[in-house]
Amino acid sequence: MNRIENVFNKLQRENRKALIPYVCCGYPSLEFTEKLVLKLADCGADLIELGVPYSDPVADGPTIQRAAVKALEEGVTLEQIFSMASRLREKTEIPLIVMTYFNTVYVKGIEQFIKMAATSGIDGLIIPDLPLEEADELKTTADKYGVDLILLIAPTSTVERIKKIGEASRGFLYCISVTGVTGARINVLTNLGEFLNNVRQETRLPLAVGFGISNPETARLAACEADGIIVGSALIEKIEESMAQEKSTDKAIEAASHFTSSLRAAITVN
Amino acid sequence: MINNGGFFGEFGGKFVPEQLVAPLSELEENFYRFIEDEEFLEELSFYLKQYVGRSNPLYFAERLTKMMGGAKIYLKREDLNHTGAHKINNALGQILLAKKMGKKRIIAETGAGQHGVATATACALFGLDCTIYMGEIDTKRQELNVFRMELLGAKVVSVKSGTRTLKDAVDEALNDYMINYKDTFYLLGSAVGPHPYPTMVREFQSIIGREAKEQILEVEGRLPDYLVACVGGGSNAIGLFHPFYEDKTVKIIGVEPAGKGLDTDEHAASITKGTVGIIHGFKCYTLQDENNEPLPVHSIAAGLDYPGVGPEHSYYSQSGRAQYAAITDEEALDAFMILSKTEGIIPAIESSHGVAYAMKLAKELEQDQIIIVNLSGRGDKDVAQVKEMLKNK
Numbered sequence: 256m257n258r259i260e261n262v263f264n265k266l267q268r269e270n271r272k273a274l275i276p277y278v279c280c281g282y283p284s285l286e287f288t289e290k291l292v293l294k295l296a297d298c299g300a301d302l303i304e305l306g307v308p309y310s311d312p313v314a315d316g317p318t319i320q321r322a323a324v325k326a327l328e329e330g331v332t333l334e335q336i337f338s339m340a341s342r343l344r345e346k347t348e349i350p351l352i353v354m355t356y357f358n359t360v361y362v363k364g365i366e367q368f369i370k371m372a373a374t375s376g377i378d379g380l381i382i383p384d385l386p387l388e389e390a391d392e393l394k395t396t397a398d399k400y401g402v403d404l405i406l407l408i409a410p411t412s413t414v415e416r417i418k419k420i421g422e423a424s425r426g427f428l429y430c431i432s433v434t435g436v437t438g439a440r441i442n443v444l445t446n447l448g449e450f451l452n453n454v455r456q457e458t459r460l461p462l463a464v465g466f467g468i469s470n471p472e473t474a475r476l477a478a479c480e481a482d483g484i485i486v487g488s489a490l491i492e493k494i495e496e497s498m499a500q501e502k503s504t505d506k507a508i509e510a511a512s513h514f515t516s517s518l519r520a521a522i523t524v525n
Numbered sequence: 526m527i528n529n530g531g532f533f534g535e536f537g538g539k540f541v542p543e544q545l546v547a548p549l550s551e552l553e554e555n556f557y558r559f560i561e562d563e564e565f566l567e568e569l570s571f572y573l574k575q576y577v578g579r580s581n582p583l584y585f586a587e588r589l590t591k592m593m594g595g596a597k598i599y600l601k602r603e604d605l606n607h608t609g610a611h612k613i614n615n616a617l618g619q620i621l622l623a624k625k626m627g628k629k630r631i632i633a634e635t636g637a638g639q640h641g642v643a644t645a646t647a648c649a650l651f652g653l654d655c656t657i658y659m660g661e662i663d664t665k666r667q668e669l670n671v672f673r674m675e676l677l678g679a680k681v682v683s684v685k686s687g688t689r690t691l692k693d694a695v696d697e698a699l700n701d702y703m704i705n706y707k708d709t710f711y712l713l714g715s716a717v718g719p720h721p722y723p724t725m726v727r728e729f730q731s732i733i734g735r736e737a738k739e740q741i742l743e744v745e746g747r748l749p750d751y752l753v754a755c756v757g758g759g760s761n762a763i764g765l766f767h768p769f770y771e772d773k774t775v776k777i778i779g780v781e782p783a784g785k786g787l788d789t790d791e792h793a794a795s796i797t798k799g800t801v802g803i804i805h806g807f808k809c810y811t812l813q814d815e816n817n818e819p820l821p822v823h824s825i826a827a828g829l830d831y832p833g834v835g836p837e838h839s840y841y842s843q844s845g846r847a848q849y850a851a852i853t854d855e856e857a858l859d860a861f862m863i864l865s866k867t868e869g870i871i872p873a874i875e876s877s878h879g880v881a882y883a884m885k886l887a888k889e890l891e892q893d894q895i896i897i898v899n900l901s902g903r904g905d906k907d908v909a910q911v912k913e914m915l916k917n918k
Contacts, residue, residue, distance in 0.1 A: 309818070310692075311692055314544075320686055332816055358803040358804070362802055362817040383542050386541060386546055408543055409543040409547070412546065412547065434703050435700055435704040436696075
């Protein structure tokens with residue numbers, strides 16, 4: 256029934272790794288984001304992370320911050336993002352995961368937010384500033400509406416926490432590959448294997464790695480160890496570059512698709 | 526201690542990315558250990574006495590009192606501390622804690638530069654490496670403070686991301702902390718942020734209220750009727766208020782910046798006009814728009830210019846233990862002038878908000894009643910700005 260679980264089961268049977276692009280909703284426009292998601296689904300993405308722009312994103316680096324500022328200037332709202340998700344859901348079965356900061360959920364009202372997400376065809380929720388200790392109410396509500404609350408772990412998480420987070424998380428576990436904020440980095444994957452092995456001792460959930468995967472080579476290395484990879488800043492940079500040079504949204508979608516295909520190819524070879 | 530996992534009622538907490546959980550746990554553990562450690566507390570009081578110059582006076586403002594014709598106004602003279610404000614109390618406390626924890630490097634954020642200067646000062650005192658994050662726009666507005674920090678040996682990093690102001694400086698400092706926490710200590714300047722910061726800052730600032738209580742009992746033989754202090758993030762105010770929390774006969778009033786008026790968009794009165802939300806890792810009253818985005822805020826006082834407020838103040842307000850009023854830029858400016866002329870004390874424009882409220886309040890009270898105002902800092906830093914404003918008036 257659950258799309259996220261289905262996708263990971265299917266990937267596991269086919270011995271493939273999940274490719275999870277992050278898009279910043281409303282950058283450079285919501286219309287663009289809608290087209291982009293459909294295009295990415297066609298060129299190798301297995302799940303999509305829909306980022307809700309926020310002006311004070313404590314877990315995000317400069318690239319995503321830049322995109323969020325522009326999206327907010329465009330005037331994108333949560334209601335518009337959920338409407339877009341509903342439209343996407345009519346056209347594709349790809350799992351859609353909303354990534355948002357907790358203030359947005361809290362102010363909307365936890366139950367109201369989850370209800371809106373569920374009726375818009377959202378499958379999962381990532382809230383990077385909601386640690387396990389504060390997640391009880393949200394988790395209960397998400398379970399009630401069948402939305403997966405995907406929790407995060409960091410290289411600094413203790414074994415005890417990894418165990419608890421692994422028990423509480425649904426869908427998969429978001430493994431932060433580095434300390435620090437999101438953003439494309441060159442060398443980030445030192446000790447990733449060891450980190451993920453430790454995590455696997457404590458949970459049977461699929462492990463997706465994010466933060467700092469910048470190109471096909473880092474994607475390939477990460478995919479050797481993980482069940483899936485999440486790519487955000489690097490994808491946004493491709494869109495930024497293309498928009499700056501070609502000034503055409505179609506070309507930017509093309510550039511993003513091309514990059515996504517190259518990631519797909521890189522993680523499929525092994 | 527009213528504190529349950531970093532919560533004051535529903536406010537506070539620790540809404541942070543997983544990468545910050547380990548650093549904050551380490552900090553929490555050490556803070557609770559050393560705040561009860563006699564050697565640590567002795568060292569802290571040594572430096573507060575010998576370096577900061579504590580205790581500072583609780584001064585009876587006789588001419589101001591006469592002018593108002595009502596209650597007696599006492600000023601707690603935090604402006605007489607080394608570096609000219611209450612900020613140093615907390616900076617010293619946290620630096621000593623950092624030393625105990627074996628940290629070699631101190632980082633901090635600063636908006637107007639006051640907390641940056643206090644941090645750089647304490648780092649110079651102990652020979653610690655110091656990096657201050659400051660929004661690019663703020664570095665230009667506060668060039669002299671940048672130079673002061675550099676004089677004191679700090680490295681000032683101009684933050685060019687986002688809105689290039691305090692908020693972005695906080696993000697940049699947090700990122701540094703996440704990456705480098707093994708040898709780095711993040712010295713937060715106000716009673717805000719994720720647990721344990723609000724509690725820790727309150728503990729290091731409570732020296733203000735403890736001294737004031739002892740001093741008023743000595744002079745007047747009784748507790749005051751009112752405590753008044755300005756509230757931005759709220760560290761000077763919580764420092765004065767907290768030691769009187771259980772003394773229910775003492776009425777507590779926090780004064781928020783009403784800027785150009787509470788019915789305009791240009792104020793920073795988070796409790797008076799805000800709603801509950803999450804900002805910088807904790808739950809409090811915040812000023813946000815209908816899309817939950819933090820609103821741009823305004824106050825004549827850079828030190829009060831913040832879209833949130835400490836969680837403990839949020840709780841004092843909700844529970845009714847304290848009242849929160851607001852004073853406009855113009856009222857603060859008048860109080861700045863009046864205190865300068867009647868007492869020969871030039872107050873910080875932040876502290877002038879508290880003075881302005883106390884002046885109004887005193888008139889309504891009897892002559893045998895007592896108000897203590899926290900004069901949290903001196904106004905030398907504001908003289909140029911005030912001159913400019915008077916010219917344009």
